[in-house]
Amino acid sequence: MSRVDSNNERLMILSDVTKVYPMGDTQVEALRGVNLQIKSREFIAVLGPSGSGKSTIMHILGCLDTPTSGTYHLDGAAIQGLNPNELAEIRNRKIGFVFQSFHLLPRATACENVELPMVFAGINATDRKACAERVLDQVGLKERTRHLPNELSGGERQRVAIARALVNRPSILLADEPTGNLDSRSGAEILALFEELHTEGRTVILVTHDEMIASRAQRVIRILDGRIGQGSSDNHGRKE
Amino acid sequence: MRLLPSLVLFVRDLRTQKVRTFFALLGITWGTAAVVLLLAFGEGLKRFQSRNLHGIGDGIVVAWPMRTSLPFEGLSKGRPIRLRAEDVLTLASEIPELEAVSPEFSLWNQPIVYGNRDYRTYVGGVYPSFADLRHIYPQAGGRFINEQDIEQRHRVIFIGDGVKEELFGDAEAVGETLFVQGTGFVVIGVLRPKLQSSTYGSGNADGRIAYIPASTMSSVFGQDYVNNFIYRAEDPQRQAFVTRRVYQVLSRICGFDPADTETLMLWDLSEMNKIIFYFFLGFNTLLGLCGVFTLMVGGIAVANIMYLLVGQKTSEIGIEMAVGAKRRHILAQFLLQALVLVAAGGMAGLLISWILTTIMGIVPLPEQIGVPVMSPLVCLVTVVLLGIVGLLAGYFPARRAASLDPVRALGFGGL
Known part of the structure; x- marks a missing residue:
């Protein structure tokens, strides 16, 4: 690790992060003091069983949520204490999300779904459309831009979601079990797409419970009971 | 401009709620027609009355010489003028x-x-x-x-x-x-x-x-x-x-003493003008209020639909937030949608009112009622009322949508 420190700035730094959710009368500790540093252009898998807190890490890394305590620095700027609008702006410009169940707008076409982040970035309609079509072409959906999500296969839907995550050219891609709802062939294609996107120079963070999928990443971070567990590994050597 | 796609999607959302949308539109249309027609009748009556009043003359004072009520320079009071x-x-x-x-x-x-x-x-x-x-x-x-x-x-x-x-x-x-x-x-x-x-x-x-x-x-x-x-x-x-x-x-x-106002009995018709003005202001406000209550029912129906859509679209709102929608984007989106619904109903209401007043202008009515007039003021008042109803019907559902927590809206229970 030390040999890449000099030219790879630390993109995301979690310091002693906890997250507590109220659940009825009790408090649930989803994260119990997480320290994590992610460098630019890394391909990371966050591995853990259901309920381990791995989604919570992703929400915090993705600025969807803020830590209960501890600090989070993204691109050198402190995230805790930002208001919802400032968080929205960061999500819009720096982060692309891909979810397990796709989370597309059901009554919007593939193209309209991909345009959505640009709507909130204030880009005009003509540019939006052109850009959305170009990115859909990149993910191999050139012919499907006018289709509604329910007219697309699972793999195609996830490609639309990836196109949407890419369209504002964010440096970070966060994917939560992106292959969880896909058959193995579509899943493999989607994983290949993430690898390609990483090769193009993006930071990719993959949340999964699947060891096989995690093994495709450069680095695996194991989460258990809200803590970063033993056996978090660095796959750099193996890959090269 | 930026919100145009959200309107296209809104229309698609409404298709899933055809019956509710229909009744909400009907409510606004009905309410608008009630406001416009009541105000148009009031305006017609006012114009008739004020033309009647002006028949005798505009802003004139009629003065009758009476008697003095104060002694003046040795003359006793009670002298006829x-x-x-x-x-x-x-x-x-x-x-x-x-x-x-x-x-x-x-x-x-x-x-x-x-x-x-x-x-x-x-x-x-x-x-x-x-x-x-x-x-x-x-x-x-x-x-x-x-x-x-x-x-x-x-x-x-x-x-x-x-x-x-x-x-x-x-x-x-x-x-x-x-x-x-x-x-x-x-x-x-x-x-x-x-x-x-x-x-x-x-x-x-x-x-x-x-x-x-x-x-x-x-x-x-x-x-x-x-x-x-x-x-x-x-x-x-x-x-x-x-x-x-x-x-x-x-x-x-x-x-006589110039301060002795009993010497002349005055009838100031400009005062009458004021009385008529305030009377009809009150009268038309009352009529307008009756219409407003009907319009409010329509507004509640619109708010109801908007609340329903916010509930139905919670995860979509979460998606929009995840990809960078700010509070104001969500707020504006739902406000605009409510305003569009109200505007659609309002336009239908105005059209119906216009047709009805035109017919009533042709059909002979008892003269004392006057002819209902959709004056620019009546239209302006109606449009302002519709705007207020739309803003209110949209604001509360929109505020609920905008204050959603993105993680929860996306359906992640918390873990």
Whole structure:
């Protein structure tokens, strides 16, 4: 690790992060003091069983949520204490999300779904459309831009979601079990797409419970009971 | 512009709620029509009444000489005030702010005879300025009393259209001779029919009375003192000032205390204008409120749909937030959608109202109701009300949507 420190700035730094959710009368500790540093252009898998807190890490890394305590620095700027609008702006410009169940707008076409982040970035309609079509072409959906999500296969839907995550050219891609709802062939294609996107120079963070999928990443971070567990590994050597 | 795609999607969302959307639109349409039609009726009635009121004259003051109520320079109180025509005319020369003034001599219940017909009514002796003050305009082929009639004491008479009807029927009246107390008067003009709701003194509207020159009345019927006089300030705002000046000038001529307001009994029609204005302001506000309540029902239906959509689209709102929608984007989106719904219903309501008022303008209605008018003010009030209803119906659901927590909205329970 030390040999890449000099030219790879630390993109995301979690310091002693906890997250507590109220659940009825009790408090649930989803994260119990997480320290994590992610460098630019890394391909990371966050591995853990259901309920381990791995989604919570992703929400915090993705600025969807803020830590209960501890600090989070993204691109050198402190995230805790930002208001919802400032968080929205960061999500819009720096982060692309891909979810397990796709989370597309059901009554919007593939193209309209991909345009959505640009709507909130204030880009005009003509540019939006052109850009959305170009990115859909990149993910191999050139012919499907006018289709509604329910007219697309699972793999195609996830490609639309990836196109949407890419369209504002964010440096970070966060994917939560992106292959969880896909058959193995579509899943493999989607994983290949993430690898390609990483090769193009993006930071990719993959949340999964699947060891096989995690093994495709450069680095695996194991989460258990809200803590970063033993056996978090660095796959750099193996890959090269 | 930026929100245009959200509107396209909104229409698609509404298709999933056809029945509710239909009833919400119906509610707004109904409410809009209620507001517009009630206000249009109120406006029509107001215009009718105010035209009626203006029949007697615009912003005039009618003054009757009475008695003194204060002793003045050794003279006891209770002396009657007697004014000659010249005294009244002095007012015009002494008060530059006075636009016009006319003395009026009065004979009540006079039989006006033409051939073997007669008609008993009021005959006034007035000056030419009376015509403009009291909105007395002759029909084509006739004229009102002029300066020469006054100077030469012509025996001429100007009759109301009702009087003409009684005495002449359909026959021509101008140039014919009528007799009042055995003296012949040549008809010089007939009143152009007008709407008039109020009278004073004569007890009849102008259509059923007659006028002769003031000078002729003094010489023929021995009337020395005016029954009343009428005046109007040039600037309606200075009516009170002019009235004060009238007391001052007359007190000097007749010898009374200028502070003794009992000397003249005044009927200020500009006050009546104000009363009518406030009455109809209240009346129309009440009518408008009735409409507003109906519109509110529509607004609640719209709010209901918006709440429903917010609930239904929670995860979509979460998606929008995840890809960078700020509070104001979500807020504006739902507000705009509510406004679009309200605008659609409102336009339908305005269209229906326009059709109905147009029909009612053609169909004969009882005259006293007036004709409903969709005046620009009525339309403006309606549009403003619709805007308020739309904003309220949209704001609360929109605020709920905008304050959602993105993680929860996306369906992640918390872990």
